[in-house]
Amino acid sequence: MAPADDSGIKWRPTEEIVAASRMRAFLDECGLADLDTLNAKADSDPAWFWDAALRFLDVKFYKPYDEVLDLSRGAPWPDWCIGGTTNVVLNCLDKHRGTEIWDKIYVVWEGEDGAKRELTYAEFDAEVCRFAGALRERGYGRGDVIGLYLPMAPESYAAFFAVLKIGGIVLPLFSGFGPSPIEVRLNDGDAKAVVTADGTLRRAVPVAMKATLDAALADCPDVRDVFVIRRLGEAIDCPMTEGRDHWWHDATAGQPDHAPTEEMAAEDQGFLVYTSGTTGKPKGTVATHVGSVAKTALDVGLCFDIRADDRMLWISDMGWLVGPLTAISTSYFGASLLIVEGTPDYPDSTRHWRLMQDNQVTWCGIAPTTVRGMMRYGDEVDGFDFSSLRILASTGEPWTDEAWLWLLERVGGGTVPILNYCGGTECYGGIVSGTLLAPMKPGSFAGSMPGAGARVVDGDGNPSAVGELGELVMTTPSIGNTRGLWRDDERYMESYWEMYGNMWRQGDWAMIDEDGFWYVLGRSDDTINVAGKRTGPAEIEGALMSSGRISEAAVIGVPDPVKGSALCCVCVPMPGVEADEALRGELSLVVTGALGKSYRPKDILFVSDLPKTRNMKIMRRVVRSVILGEEEGDLSSLVNPEAVEELRAQAGV
Numbered sequence: 001m002a003p004a005d006d007s008g009i010k011w012r013p014t015e016e017i018v019a020a021s022r023m024r025a026f027l028d029e030c031g032l033a034d035l036d037t038l039n040a041k042a043d044s045d046p047a048w049f050w051d052a053a054l055r056f057l058d059v060k061f062y063k064p065y066d067e068v069l070d071l072s073r074g075a076p077w078p079d080w081c082i083g084g085t086t087n088v089v090l091n092c093l094d095k096h097r098g099t100e101i102w103d104k105i106y107v108v109w110e111g112e113d114g115a116k117r118e119l120t121y122a123e124f125d126a127e128v129c130r131f132a133g134a135l136r137e138r139g140y141g142r143g144d145v146i147g148l149y150l151p152m153a154p155e156s157y158a159a160f161f162a163v164l165k166i167g168g169i170v171l172p173l174f175s176g177f178g179p180s181p182i183e184v185r186l187n188d189g190d191a192k193a194v195v196t197a198d199g200t201l202r203r204a205v206p207v208a209m210k211a212t213l214d215a216a217l218a219d220c221p222d223v224r225d226v227f228v229i230r231r232l233g234e235a236i237d238c239p240m241t242e243g244r245d246h247w248w249h250d251a252t253a254g255q256p257d258h259a260p261t262e263e264m265a266a267e268d269q270g271f272l273v274y275t276s277g278t279t280g281k282p283k284g285t286v287a288t289h290v291g292s293v294a295k296t297a298l299d300v301g302l303c304f305d306i307r308a309d310d311r312m313l314w315i316s317d318m319g320w321l322v323g324p325l326t327a328i329s330t331s332y333f334g335a336s337l338l339i340v341e342g343t344p345d346y347p348d349s350t351r352h353w354r355l356m357q358d359n360q361v362t363w364c365g366i367a368p369t370t371v372r373g374m375m376r377y378g379d380e381v382d383g384f385d386f387s388s389l390r391i392l393a394s395t396g397e398p399w400t401d402e403a404w405l406w407l408l409e410r411v412g413g414g415t416v417p418i419l420n421y422c423g424g425t426e427c428y429g430g431i432v433s434g435t436l437l438a439p440m441k442p443g444s445f446a447g448s449m450p451g452a453g454a455r456v457v458d459g460d461g462n463p464s465a466v467g468e469l470g471e472l473v474m475t476t477p478s479i480g481n482t483r484g485l486w487r488d489d490e491r492y493m494e495s496y497w498e499m500y501g502n503m504w505r506q507g508d509w510a511m512i513d514e515d516g517f518w519y520v521l522g523r524s525d526d527t528i529n530v531a532g533k534r535t536g537p538a539e540i541e542g543a544l545m546s547s548g549r550i551s552e553a554a555v556i557g558v559p560d561p562v563k564g565s566a567l568c569c570v571c572v573p574m575p576g577v578e579a580d581e582a583l584r585g586e587l588s589l590v591v592t593g594a595l596g597k598s599y600r601p602k603d604i605l606f607v608s609d610l611p612k613t614r615n616m617k618i619m620r621r622v623v624r625s626v627i628l629g630e631e632e633g634d635l636s637s638l639v640n641p642e643a644v645e646e647l648r649a650q651a652g653v
Contacts, residue, residue: 012450013046043453046476051598059299061086062263076497081266081290089165089261091293092331094126101334105448107154112201126257130458134257142167144526145191149173150318152341159195171272174319181636182216189272197229198238203346206236221452266290275425285426295480299429300329301332308334314365315340319464321425349377353384360388367396371403376551395421395618398538399443400545420445422520428480445518453464456510461500474504485538507534528557529565543594556624566602579606605650609643
């Protein structure tokens with residue numbers, strides 16, 4: 001790594017990193033000099049780009065497509081790979097049969113209680129085929145929606161691929177859901193079956209999943225079958241309904257180790273993934289076989305350079321996009337995947353670092369919120385060996401400089417790149433990202449992901465000025481984008497196309513600095529307007545975090561008769577720091593010193609935790625709703641609903 005300079009750049013790619021990268025190989029194959037040239041060509045001719053990417057990444061088809069992109073229905077409604085047939089499983093498992101990949105370890109699993117398992121690609125595929133046989137025996141096949149309400153376990157990933165193998169549609173469900181959000185999604189999606197487990201461990205507490213599902217199914221008359229993985233056994237009660245409920249091991253017993261993969265039209269639906277709306281029912285996003293495979297291969301393979309000799313760790317949940325993304329990306333490229341039950345800091349605060357060291361993780365995804373939480377534990381990280389690490393990837397939240405630099409130096413040794421990633425469930429991946437070919441400032445992005453046509457625009461759709469907040473949009477069709485919303489085309493157009501008409505609005509604030517580095521600074525509905533100046537919460541939260549006195553912060557705007565909006569800061573003090581008036585005064589001075597006197601906080605509240613999703617996104621809309629006494633909307637995605645109760649108490653509402 002070249003030394004940092006006065007420009008603020010903290011990481012630069014070496015010639016060796018650039019030369020060995022898959023992105024450099026793609027540019028060379030296309031005869032292009034650099035990323036800027038690639039993005040310009042992709043923006044002007046998206047059909048050329050996606051055809052070139054599909055061929056370079058070697059996406060497999062049973063029948064080749066006749067035309068890669070048809071825009072005859074308009075920009076919101078592209079059709080991809082017309083005439084082609086494929087399947088996710090063809091690309092992720094079937095193509096490895098008979099190769100050197102087949103006998104290598106694919107899945108390494110560690111339970112919260114220390115239990116461990118390993119499966120080769122061949123062993124994992126056999127499990128997929130046996131469950132595919134069980135599903136077919138019960139009459140399931142093409143177009144059937146099957147819910148996955150699962151902990152992180154090898155069988156959970158096998159169930160994921162088995163549904164796709166038979167031509168079914170995967171409906172992921174967050175493992176922390178209660179009965180109501182499960183019932184809403186199963187009924188809205190017309191699910192016919194569900195795969196679950198008897199339970200899972202969360203901080204040493206057995207959590208009943210089958211019993212929770214049973215409560216939801218009382219109002220889901222169309223669900224005919226439930227398949228139950230045994231995880232906890234006698235440690236938890238698991239009542240079974242005769243005729244409907246089947247133990248996984250019984251259903252798969254006697255099924256053959258090989259099963260045919262359904263040949264699907266490239267644009268046949270493979271996924272129904274719900275993303276929570278601020279109010280009302282969640283939005284059902286629609287991903288296809290070719291869209292999910294091509295977008296994941298592009299993002300994680302071309303931009304983030306995962307390889308067959310990599311081992312990935314990205315602690316998440318099968319109910320959110322990162323779960324399916326880890327399944328497809330690792331298997332597509334013949335890599336290995338470390339699956340983890342539980343949280344990164346239990347049964348001890350060093351668990352994440354131990355997992356990386358003991359399993360020789362080379363490719364690690366981690367959220368900024370997780371890093372900030374781990375920083376509270378001081379120097380524990382320094383006792384671990386991360387010499388295997390090659391890539392760090394990050395998504396979920398804006399970075400603070402302190403947390404980004406901590407990860408770069410303490411985990412990456414100053415040489416491992418932190419590839420920033422931002423997009424959404426409705427994009428099946430990213431819109432902007434880092435890359436091995438570009439230098440990095442703390443928390444920055446190199447720019448648009450190839451094929452996304454990302455721009456930062458003002459309210460009129462014109463390019464935002466340097467250093468000014470604007471809306472993050474896409475100006476070209478991307479193969480991963482949702483094909484409308486599930487049975488709600490009107491809401492699709494309203495959500496993504498209404499503001500600009502010819503550009504996809506993602507709902508994130510972004511900014512490009514004077515050196516061309518991009519930043520995503522939070523949801524645009526989180527914007528705070530103080531004395532006429534729009535500010536994203538990330539800038540204020542970064543100032544608070546720079547004090548070293550708090551580990552997390554969520555900043556919202558509250559009505560103010562003079563300024564329009566004033567700041568309310570909800571902060572989690574560092575261990576050992578007293579949450580008192582002295583700390584409030586100190587933090588207030590930090591904010592005004594960084595942003596000016598008009599930004600003096602109106603109130604600073606202290607809590608032990610902030611409301612978060614399983615992917616560690618801080619739910620600022622929930623914080624704002626609680627503080628203002630408004631309707632809180634959909635809380636089903638929260639991993640820690642108790643944080644809402646504590647916040648209510650602190651806010652006096």
